[in-house]
Amino acid sequence: DQAILAASAKHPVVPLEKGRFYTYGTAGFRMKADLLDGITFRVGLLASLRSRKQNSRAIGVMVTASHNPAADNGVKIVDPLGDMLEQEWEHYATALVNAPSDEKLVEVYNRLAVDLKIDLKAPAKVVYGRDTRPSGHTLVAALADALDATNTEAVDFKILTTPQLHYLVRATNSEGTPLAYGTPSETGYYEKLAEAFGRAMRGRKINGPLVVDCANGVGGPKLQEFLKYIPKEKYNLDVTVVNDDVLRPEILNLECGADFVKTRQRAPPNPKPQPGVRSCSLDGDADRLIYYWVDPDSGFVMLDGDRISSLAASFIGDLVETAGLRDELRIGVVQTAYANGASTTYITQHLKLPVICTPTGVKHLHHVAQGYDIGVYFEANGHGTVLFSPDALQAFRKTQPQSPAQKEALDTLAALADLINQTVGDAISDMLMVEVILAHKKWTLRDWAMTYTDLPNRLVRVEVGNKDLFETTDAERRLLRPEGAQEEIDQAVKKYKDARAFARASGTENACRVYAEAATRSEANELAERVARIIE
Ligand code: 16G
Ligand code: ZN
Structure with missing residues (x-):
């Protein structure tokens, strides 16, 4: 308790206004980086508890804010098989992070240990990594302090893509078993992918050069590194990596990357898109992928x-x-x-x-x-x-x-x-998978x-007073609350051909999102605007 108290005093959590709480959302905790020091420390406490609860298997912690602007950061926990933290534990994360003092924090920590029957003397192990954001450096130091205070074995994998950290957690836990997932090192990841790529290609060749936009994030250097493991001539692999500048943090995700391409429905302006060239974009932590090209006749075409x-x-x-x-x-x-x-x-x-x-x-x-x-x-x-x-x-x-x-x-x-x-x-x-499939199909x-034609669609973000008033059902396709809103949306949808629309509260921002689809672009736009007005 003393060790946690002392360490916690160095990593205070910034209090929120009365009645508001930090929550472990769809992407863990994510916000302005300067609010995250204490939160990351407390996430470290939870990761150590989780490892002890999981028979001392390794738990992962990733520090990243994905496609968010450079000033943001985030922290999330990875379970032993490399998947996301079990949902029930998200509440424990929220409880630890919102404890109002260091003493209360220790109380919550000990109560969790008792309630969950966790032996605090058992060994614990946490492996962690971060993206290229400068704030990541001090945040992992806060994490390391929590692991130290709880006597947890810590493995710092330094700068990684998010999926690499997930790989490393699973590889670490399966090492030496019949289900071994791969060598638990960054090199092991590249070797596994390169070997499997060769086997999947089965002598086929890639159909044309590919420009990969890396959002000026961690995917840039990691993709460059991976390419060293592939005999390029053998597969006709001709990849040009662009937007891979990780030395100027302010340009991370700026006018480039998978989120920009998907939401703006256009190619990144830099470098200037060359008509007809096969292109794809990763996001800031390299877990999203969007393909596209600029057609000399029909303009920008996206494959999402x-x-x-x-x-x-x-x-x-x-x-x-x-x-x-x-x-x-x-x-x-x-x-x-x-x-x-x-x-x-x-x-x-x-x-x-x-x-x-x-x-x-x-x-x-x-x-x-x-x-x-x-x-x-x-x-x-x-x-x-x-x-x-x-x-x-x-x-x-x-x-x-x-x-x-x-x-x-x-x-x-x-x-x-x-x-x-x-x-x-x-x-x-995923990019390698797509290239393998296109090579096999000679596409x-x-x-x-050409396989199908997308229905025109529109996504809008709507500022609302309190997004928590919006409750959905049927996989977010219908609103239960506010009362009456769904009936109004149904009425609006009926006015259009082949139309569909829904509204839901964002899990990452204090806003609602409206999505609408219809037979024509103008109808999709109109329907989205109507639904936005209903929920405003
Ligand atoms: C998070 C989710 C992403 C989801 C997005 C929706 C993960 C790793 N990330 O980024 O899958 O599409 O949130 O955001 O689960 P929204 O709730 O703000 O629309
Ligand atoms: Zn991401």
Whole structure:
């Protein structure tokens, strides 16, 4: 107790106005970096408790604010298998962070230990990393103080992408077991990806150069590093990394990156887009990916998370068929309410695969995807991955092929399962997956874009007095509260052809978001404006 008290005194939490609390949201704690020192310290206390509760397995802590501006930062916890912190524990995080004094903090900490039957003498281990934000440096020092005060073994992996940290947590915990996920080092991550990429390509060549915009975030140096592990000529891999300046923090996510491209529906202005060149953007911590190109005739064309999802589902579905496993393995595609209706129709009617809709936030999609042998999940914003169950991995390895085609399908599936990050969406790994699929199909980005036509859509952010008054149901597609609002939205939607709209409270900002889709661009805009006025 004394050690925690003394350390906590060095990392005070900035009090909020009366009646307001810090909450562990969809992305952990995220806000202006200068508010985060005490919060990060307390997250360290929780991570040590979590490790002790989880039989001393390693827990991860990542310091990042993803696509937010440079002045922000954030901190979140990663569970032993590399997935997000169990939801029940988010409340404990909130309780620790909002304790009003150092003494109360120790009280909450000890009460959690008693209530959760945690042996505070058991060993604990926490592995951590941070993105390139300058504030990350002092925040991990606060974290380290908490780990020190609680006698927790700490492994500092320094600067990483978010998905690399998730990988390292799982690799650390599975080392030396039959389920070993990979060598628990940054090099181990690159080696695993490079080896699996080679196996998945199976002698194919990539169809044209690719420009990768790294949002001036951690993805830049990490992608450069990864490329050293790939024999480029062998695969015709011609990647130009742009917006990879991490030495000028103020330009992080500024007019570039996956979030900019998705929300503004245009290419980053710098470097000047070259017509026809295949391009993609990562976000500031390299867990989101959006593809696009500027067409000399039709202008900017974007291939977002829904496109990546349907591309992966179509390719993997075909492989499973050729591998003779269609009756054995259940494939499911998980989306959120933001998924373009045309993608949902394509997946259900053309690919004949089930689509499940969940609330926004990776943890929800990940959880549902785990219920399938092959669970494909992507948010429209480009965050997602494909999960393979132990049964699926077993089937890829153990099935006796009756033909060369069947053998090729089984081997490609096994390679994909190694290439695709199984812990969380990973822009670098997802990009390699997309390149493998396009190489197999011999597709250009235009071929990919031709699979279906997006319904025109519009997303607006609406300032509201108190976003907590907005309560949703049906995977955020309908409002329960404020009373009467949903009826008004229904009336508005009825006025348009092929229309759909919903409003929900943001999980990361004090605002509501409205999404509308309709047969034409002007109708989608009009409907979004109407719904915005209803909830204002
Ligand atoms: C967070 C989520 C992201 C989600 C976004 C929605 C994770 C790792 N990140 O960034 O998946 O799309 O929040 O933000 O879960 P919103 O609630 O403000 O619309
Ligand atoms: Zn991110």
